[in-house]
Amino acid sequence: MREYPLERTRNIGIIAHIDAGKTTVSERILFYTGVSHKIGEVHEGDTVMDWMEQERERGITITSAATNTFWTPSYLYPSGSPPSHSALADAQFSDQIKNLKKTGEYRINIIDTPGHIDFTVEVKRSLRVLDGAVVIFDGVAGVEPQSETNWRYADDYRVPRICFINKLDRTGASFERSLGSILDRLTPNAVALQYPIGLEQEFLGIIDLLTMRAAYFEGEKGEDIVWKDIPEHMKKTAHAWRSKMIEKISETDETLTEKFLEAKEITIPELKKALRAATLAYKLVPILTGSALKNKGVQLVLDAVVDYLPSPLDLPPVKGIDPETGAEIFRNADDSEPFAALAFKLQTDPYVGQLTYFRVYSGRLSAGSYVLNSTSGEKERIGRILRMHANHREELKEIEAGNIGAIVGLKATRTGDTLCDPDHPIVLEKIVFPEPVVKLRIEPKTKADQEKMGLALRRLSDEDPTFHISGDTETGDTTISGMGELHLEIIVDRMKREFSVEANVGRPQVAYKETIKQKAEAEGKYIRQSGGRGQYGHVYLRVEPLERGQGFLFENAIRGGVIPQEFIPAVEKGVKEAVEKGVLAGYPLVDIKVTLYDGSYHEVDSSEAAFKIAGSMALQEGSRRGKLVLLEPIMKVEVTTPEQFLGEVTGDLNSKRGRIDKMDDRGLGIKVIDANVPLSEMFGYATAIRSMTQGRASYSMEFDHYEEVPKNIEALIIEGKK
Ligand code: GDP
Numbered sequence: 001m002r003e004y005p006l007e008r009t010r011n012i013g014i015i016a017h018i019d020a021g022k023t024t025v026s027e028r029i030l031f032y033t034g035v036s037h038k039i040g041e042v043h044e045g046d047t048v049m050d051w052m053e054q055e056r057e058r059g060i061t062i063t064s065a066a067t068n069t070f071w072t073p074s075y076l077y078p079s080g081s082p083p084s085h086s087a088l089a090d091a092q093f094s095d096q097i098k099n100l101k102k103t104g105e106y107r108i109n110i111i112d113t114p115g116h117i118d119f120t121v122e123v124k125r126s127l128r129v130l131d132g133a134v135v136i137f138d139g140v141a142g143v144e145p146q147s148e149t150n151w152r153y154a155d156d157y158r159v160p161r162i163c164f165i166n167k168l169d170r171t172g173a174s175f176e177r178s179l180g181s182i183l184d185r186l187t188p189n190a191v192a193l194q195y196p197i198g199l200e201q202e203f204l205g206i207i208d209l210l211t212m213r214a215a216y217f218e219g220e221k222g223e224d225i226v227w228k229d230i231p232e233h234m235k236k237t238a239h240a241w242r243s244k245m246i247e248k249i250s251e252t253d254e255t256l257t258e259k260f261l262e263a264k265e266i267t268i269p270e271l272k273k274a275l276r277a278a279t280l281a282y283k284l285v286p287i288l289t290g291s292a293l294k295n296k297g298v299q300l301v302l303d304a305v306v307d308y309l310p311s312p313l314d315l316p317p318v319k320g321i322d323p324e325t326g327a328e329i330f331r332n333a334d335d336s337e338p339f340a341a342l343a344f345k346l347q348t349d350p351y352v353g354q355l356t357y358f359r360v361y362s363g364r365l366s367a368g369s370y371v372l373n374s375t376s377g378e379k380e381r382i383g384r385i386l387r388m389h390a391n392h393r394e395e396l397k398e399i400e401a402g403n404i405g406a407i408v409g410l411k412a413t414r415t416g417d418t419l420c421d422p423d424h425p426i427v428l429e430k431i432v433f434p435e436p437v438v439k440l441r442i443e444p445k446t447k448a449d450q451e452k453m454g455l456a457l458r459r460l461s462d463e464d465p466t467f468h469i470s471g472d473t474e475t476g477d478t479t480i481s482g483m484g485e486l487h488l489e490i491i492v493d494r495m496k497r498e499f500s501v502e503a504n505v506g507r508p509q510v511a512y513k514e515t516i517k518q519k520a521e522a523e524g525k526y527i528r529q530s531g532g533r534g535q536y537g538h539v540y541l542r543v544e545p546l547e548r549g550q551g552f553l554f555e556n557a558i559r560g561g562v563i564p565q566e567f568i569p570a571v572e573k574g575v576k577e578a579v580e581k582g583v584l585a586g587y588p589l590v591d592i593k594v595t596l597y598d599g600s601y602h603e604v605d606s607s608e609a610a611f612k613i614a615g616s617m618a619l620q621e622g623s624r625r626g627k628l629v630l631l632e633p634i635m636k637v638e639v640t641t642p643e644q645f646l647g648e649v650t651g652d653l654n655s656k657r658g659r660i661d662k663m664d665d666r667g668l669g670i671k672v673i674d675a676n677v678p679l680s681e682m683f684g685y686a687t688a689i690r691s692m693t694q695g696r697a698s699y700s701m702e703f704d705h706y707e708e709v710p711k712n713i714e715a716l717i718i719e720g721k722k
Contacts, residue, residue, distance in 0.1 A: 004107040006333060006402045007311045011359070013111045013126050015154065016136035017144040021166040022113075024292040025136055025301070029110065030390040031221060032082075032299050033069035065345040065357045066404045067110045068389050073303045074225055076104045081225035081299075106306050109404045123150055124157075124433065125415065125465075129344045129359040129404070132309030133161040134301060139173035139289070142181030149636075149702060151186050160279050162304050164297070165289040168196050169203045175289050182287065191248045191275075192287045193304070194297075195241045197234060206290055206297050207234065209242045210268050215300065222295025246271065252278035272307060279308040312402030318361040320418070320426035323374050329426050331362035333401045338424035339363030339371065343410075343417045346463040348498060355386070355406040356413050361428065363421060364400045374427045375417035383409040414462045433465040437633035437679055437703050439481035440488060441506035449501050453478070456499035460491055467491055481511055483703060485683065510633060510680045512587040512717065513706060516626030519544040524618025526610050536602035537610030539563065539571055543622040546591040548706060552579050553593040563599045563611070570608035571596055574615030583620050584628040585718045592626075594619060630714045633679040636704040639689065641697035643669045648692055656681035657710075676704060680722065 016022040074081050077100070113126045127133070133154055137147060154161055165178045175196050182190045197205040197214060205216040207230055214231065218224040230238050250260035253274040259266050278284035286308050290297020317330040320340065331340050345357040365371065367385045372378075385396045386406045399405045413419065418428045442457075444450035457469045457480065467487070471478045482488045485508050495501045521542045528535040546553065554572050563571070575596075579589045599614075637658070641649050650660060650673060658677035665671060682701060689697050709717065716722040 004105070006313050008106045009109070009311050009402050010106060010305055010309055011109045011111060011129065011131045011312065011402070011404060012305055012309055013113045013130040013133045013159075014136060015113050015123070015133050015147075015150050015161075017138070017141075017147045017150075020136045020138045020141075020144070020147075021292045022136055025134075025164065025166065025298060026110065028221075028292050028295065028298040029302060030067070030069065032223065032302065033071050033108065034390055065112050065347055066388060066406075067112075068387050068394075068404075069108045069110060070105050071108050071302045071306065072100055072105045073306050074299050075303060076100060080227045082223065107403075108302070108305060111404070123153055125344050127153055127157040127159055129342060130159065131312060131315060132305070133159050134305065135161050135163045137163060137165050137178055137182070138170075139165045139167040139175065139178050139291075140170050142178040143185045148185060155282075158282065160282060160308075160310055162279070162286045162288065162301070162308055163190065164301050165287065166292050168199055168289055168296075169201065169291040169294045171200050173199055173203070175199070179287055182285075187285055189283060190285045190287050191245055192241060192289075193245065193275075194288050194290075194300070195234075195238055196289055197231060203291060203294070203296070206300065207238050207241075208300070209238065209245050210271060212238060212242065215297075217296045217299075222298075225299060248284065249275050249278065252281075252283045276308050280310050280314050318428060320428045323377075323425050323427050331426065334362055335364050335400045337362040337401070338421040338426075339365050340418065340420045340424075340426050340428060341365065342428050343413050343415060343419060346413075346415055347406075348459070352384075352386075352408045354410070355408060356410045357404065357406045358419060359404050360399055360401050362401050364398055365419075366398045367396065370422065371419045372422040372425055373413050373417050374420050374425045376412050376414070378412040379422065380410050380413060380419070382407055415465050434483065434703055435511070436466055436468050436481035436483060437511050438484055438488060438508050439479050439511050440508045442478050442480050442492070443504045443506075445502040445504060449503060452499055452501045453495070453503060456495045456501045459499070460494060464491075484701070508683055512585070512709070513631040514582050514584045514587050514589045514623075514628055515591050515631055516543055516545050516589070516623050516628055518627050520622050520625035520627075522618045522622035522625055524614040524616070524621065526613040526617060527605075528610075529605065534602075534605035535607060535610040535613075536605035537567070537571075537607070537612070537614035538600045539596055539611065539614045539618050540598035541575070541615070541618040541622050542595040542597055543619070543626045544593050544595075545626070546593050548591055550591050550593075552576070552590065555593065555595045557595050557597045558599070563596075563601055564606075567601065567606060567608060567611040568596065570611040571599075571615035574612035575619045577612075578616040578619040583623050584630060587630065589623060590631070592623070594622075630709040630717060631706040632709045634676050634704050634707045635679050635682055635701045637675045637677050637682070637699060637701045639673045639675070639697055639699040641671055641673070641693055643671050645693040645697060646671050646673075649673060649689070649697060652688070652692060653677060677701075678707075678709075679703075 014022050014026055111126050111130045113123050137143065163182060165175055167173055168175060179190060179192055193209055195207045195209060196203060197207060205214050207214050212230060213227045214229065216226045216228060218226050246266060247260065249271050250256035250266065256266055256270060256274050275284060275286060279286060286304055288297065288301055288304055292298055312333040317332045320329050320331065322329050331337050340362045341358045341360045343356050343358045347355045349355045365382060367382055369382050370379055371382060373380050385399055386408060387394045387396055388406060396405060416430060418426065420426050444453045461467045461469050466483050468481045469478060480488060480491065482491065488508065492503060492505055495503065521540065524539045526535060526537040554575060556568050575594050582588055639649055653660060653675050656677050658675045660673060660675045662674040663671060689699055713722065
């Protein structure tokens with residue numbers, strides 16, 4: 001039996017630029033939801049105060065990939081706020097609340113998203129499994145570079161979202177400027193539902209433009225919401241903002257548009273309903289505001305999560321592929337459909353070992369049952385199923401569609417894999433991860449380290465699909481690659497802390513790639529006839545460039561058996577190995593299609609080995625004729641610097657082959673520079689920019705795309721001089 005119907009479930013993520021206040025907001029959320037949940041359980045004997053005491057000692061931390069919380073919208077309480085703790089002594093009050101819990105409490109799963117841009121993959125994988133997001137902004141800085149990147153990802157995954165403009169208590173904060181930057185840089189569909197009362201030190205409360213009342217947050221942690229009339233001097237402003245809001249919401253709904261044009265009264269429930277529909281359809285983005293640090297506004301964000309973000313039922317059915325027939329299959333968020341789930345995060349837990357976090361899309365899963373990992377093709381036994389709360393873990397016998405849990409002890413499941421009912425196999429749409437751009441050689445320090453290093457690296461790469469290992473972990477000749485210097489630094493550090501493996505690492509190097517620029521054909525002939533049984537392999541290949549990101553494709557177009565079927569896989573293997581090894585400078589060839597269209601064979605002398613070599617030879621020759629070039633990763637770099645260093649910073653970027661796209665004013669003499677710079681020029685930039693600007697500038701960088709390396713530089717790379 002479900003405790004919470006699906007329409008009262010929300011799977012959300014909190015997305016923010018580093019320092020915008022994600023941790024502070026999350027802690028407040030765990031605190032308020034914990035308190036309100038406990039309030040509902042006073043009959044169970046442990047008093048709220050006790051619980052809060054313990055909580056204070058331990059401190060709430062968010063370490064799990066998904067934390068389960070409960071929230072009853074504050075407006076459902078007769079007083080407009082979860083009651084203060086002293087009110088709980090009133091028996092009648094707690095009866096009321098028990099009832100409310102039955103009918104009005106929502107389950108909110110909070111899925112962790114990371115802050116740093118090197119972990120793009122983490123943001124992507126969490127966006128894949130969450131249904132809605134709260135995006136947090138710093139009320140001084142407004143939209144920052146990473147907010148923009150994450151916003152685009154959320155667009156790609158079609159995630160409905162609401163925004164919280166935080167830190168209104170900070171000096172220099174401005175609700176209107178921050179909202180303006182959202183409208184300018186992210187979406188014209190933002191609609192303010194609130195307006196602040198005062199700013200900076202004078203930031204006192206929040207006007208709710210729907211109900212036209214003012215909320216103040218009292219109590220030690222702002223847990224008591226006190227609703228009052230809007231202060232006289234702000235009434236005009238509030239009315240103006242309310243009109244703007246009504247106009248924007250009405251535009252999304254035909255009936256409301258008519259009412260609006262005829263100047264008829266539009267009720268609050270009508271507005272809320274239209275706003276919910278428009279938010280789910282990506283037509284509007286509700287904007288809220290406050291100060292998490294000063295405990296102002298966070299409960300109203302939770303109310304908005306309930307009111308405007310989707311439940312699993314609001315989503316279209318999830319799409320997958322039947323692994324046997326390749327046909328598309330759709331699954332609804334329904335317990336009676338066959339089980340299908342996506343593993344979205346692996347985490348090592350100090351108490352129970354490996355945890356695999358997963359989201360159930362359809363059907364249900366019981367502890368002790370068997371499932372198929374349709375990505376790897378292996379069957380897995382489900383040991384224990386856990387659900388993580390802020391301060392405890394709950395063991396589940398069963399978990400249903402739309403929910404998120406963690407399985408203990410899966411062996412062959414990696415991030416992004418599908419788990420499903422063995423009788424109804426489905427592979428859910430893959431999370432597409434970017435290819436690593438930085439690599440370095442890694443060497444175990446001692447013999448003992450050598451033994452453990454292979455296992456540690458494998459574990460870490462199972463967890464993180466943008467972290468790759470290549471080479472031979474047995475002999476110690478190993479290369480690791482990832483999304484940035486910091487990404488690899490953290491991996492090496494985790495290896496030391498979590499697996500006690502010490503390693504020496506080489507200099508970070510760019511993961512170049514090779515590709516071709518035009519179509520070409522070539523012959524590959526491997527014929528040896530020197531007595532006894534000879535060797536005979538002979539092929540004609542056509543190579544042609546594909547669009548960026550398409551990788552490698554092999555097509556067999558042999559007709560009439562000029563090469564017998566049994567040798568074709570050998571040709572493909574030879575081609576593939578040559579593609580992976582590269583032709584120009586030892587970097588993998590990408591975005592190339594290879595067609596095997598002709599050849600010949602010898603009754604006696606032909607062998608798989610000979611065709612493999614012939615395939616490899618033809619590929620090398622063909623790609624040389626196809627005009628080989630080297631590609632390098634280009635990074636999107638954003639530097640924030642005091643104006644006085646602007647000349648130096650831009651000059652330096654220019655000298656690094658950087659292209660400056662944009663320069664913006666961030667107010668208070670701060671400039672923001674957007675540029676595209678080749679990764680090879682960016683190693684050590686953290687130190688360089690620190691000394692250039694006396695430590696006063698900051699920057700962020702992420703992979704953007706691959707681009708052809710200029711010829712003069714290509715020559716240096718091929719000669720190994722760069
Ligand atoms: P995260 O990096 O996004 O997780 O941000 P944190 O929650 O760690 O916050 C970064 C810094 O901003 C910390 O020093 C917080 O105390 C501070 N901070 C967070 N919210 C607010 C706020 O509402 N007002 C002010 N003045 N500071 C805040």
